[in-house]
Amino acid sequence: MSQPPGSPISPLFSVLETPSSGRGVFAAQDIAVGTSILALEDVSVSVILREFQREVCAWCFWYYEGRGWKVRDKSTGNVFCSKGCQAAWEDEQSSISNAVGTDTAAFHAWRAVEKLIKGTPRDDEPISDIDAPRPKASEINMAWMKAENQAVYIRESRAGFQNKANRKAVHSAMTATPDSESLRFLLSGILFRASKPSAWPSLQALAPNHRPYRSTIQLEAHITSYLQLLAILPDAFLPHVNAEVCREIPLRDDHNSFGIRSLEADGSEFLGYGIWIAASYFNHSCSPNVAKRRVGRCWDFSTVRDIRAGEQLCITYLSGDERVMNTNQRRARLRMNWDFECACEKCTGDDVELD
Structure with a gap:
């Protein structure tokens, strides 16, 4: 399958269709924790x-x-x-x-x-x-x-x-x-x-x-x-x-921009937003296996645990205070802001925390 125009390209991963969330980024090989898999500077x-x-x-x-x-x-x-x-x-x-x-x-x-x-x-x-x-x-x-x-x-x-x-x-x-x-x-x-x-x-x-x-x-x-x-x-x-x-x-x-926030740990100030096209192909998980970090104009994506070949690479769309919400609250926020019902492992597992 041909890659969509502007999608991220790397020997570490491929952009593939998913059953329920459009396209996503999938590991093409085993990737060790702490690996920088993508760095993007061009904001459109x-x-x-x-x-x-x-x-x-x-x-x-x-x-x-x-x-x-x-x-x-x-x-x-x-x-x-x-x-x-x-x-x-x-x-x-x-x-x-x-x-x-x-x-x-x-x-x-x-x-x-x-x-x-x-x-x-x-x-x-x-x-x-x-x-x-x-x-x-x-x-x-x-x-x-x-x-x-x-x-x-x-x-x-x-x-x-x-x-x-x-x-x-x-x-x-x-x-x-x-x-x-x-x-x-x-x-x-x-x-x-x-x-x-x-x-x-x-x-x-x-x-x-x-x-x-x-x-x-x-x-x-x-x-x-x-x-x-x-x-x-x-x-x-x-x-x-x-x-x-x-x-x-x-x-x-609306569904693809990244918030430009202050760079302290929780990014408390929302300063603006922008589209880094290739970054938009990462789907969301409330338990992400990829962390995103902004350094100036550049977004850097790195693995937070070992990744198996074929596993989807996911970031979180939630900001610092949103990540500590319970399952119902997180799902409501994701539904309101990104118009999807989260079905990640954290939201559908046996130990979900509901209201």
Whole structure:
């Protein structure tokens, strides 16, 4: 069987179909405890939450624990732990710009987004969506169909056709309250799509969630961000600013992203999230045989016990405090966040701990 595009490749393991959880990673040979089986640095799509943006390096994700880094680029809203990380980030943006035929397009894209975020008044008390229901697939499709109707007018305006309907659509998008997380998250995905078109199928090969928005509030934020990006991004990126791309990013992110947390033992602060495509093929177990550890931008995966050939290699999707929950609590959390019923050995064995 051919490997899915973007899946991890190693003589130590293979990606195979599983009876109940899609594809998984299986040991191709016996693996000793403590073996590093995979290390990944390339993050395809990522975002740091706005509240931590001044405290987390935009390149290596080093958290300054409540203090702001001094190396800053105010025009893009990014901070860095060192000049070296700033240079690495700038090199990446230059590569993205060159991929679309310019020298500075990616820099202008980040500046345009930050200018929009800073220049538009925001509500002092944003509406909470904690208790809001997830929108249905039909509601999502309808919302995006309406967005595409507005997008037609914005594209016409960008092409130089100015009439009342076009001006109204642009004005409506640009005066809507910007959502920093949605804007920066979608922009990172658009830049990935524009600069690495051959890698885009790897993202599309990940397991989708057709109801990725946790609430109608988040759905509306993504749609508004899409229309705003269509109105402000440099011309070089406009072919990639469409509903297909902007819907695909959250569709694949919801069940495949890794949380970017502070690096103490329990990772107490949730700083943001990102997609490391090859890492998404590891399935979950509440008793994992593989540990994951983030070192800067790199995720390292190593075995925590001896592994037999043919055994599935599993990580845990649970954070530190979630791992000490009883079986019912863990299953409920996994069902809510990842939409599956855990059937690992710890949840189905004879010594399960229930409420």
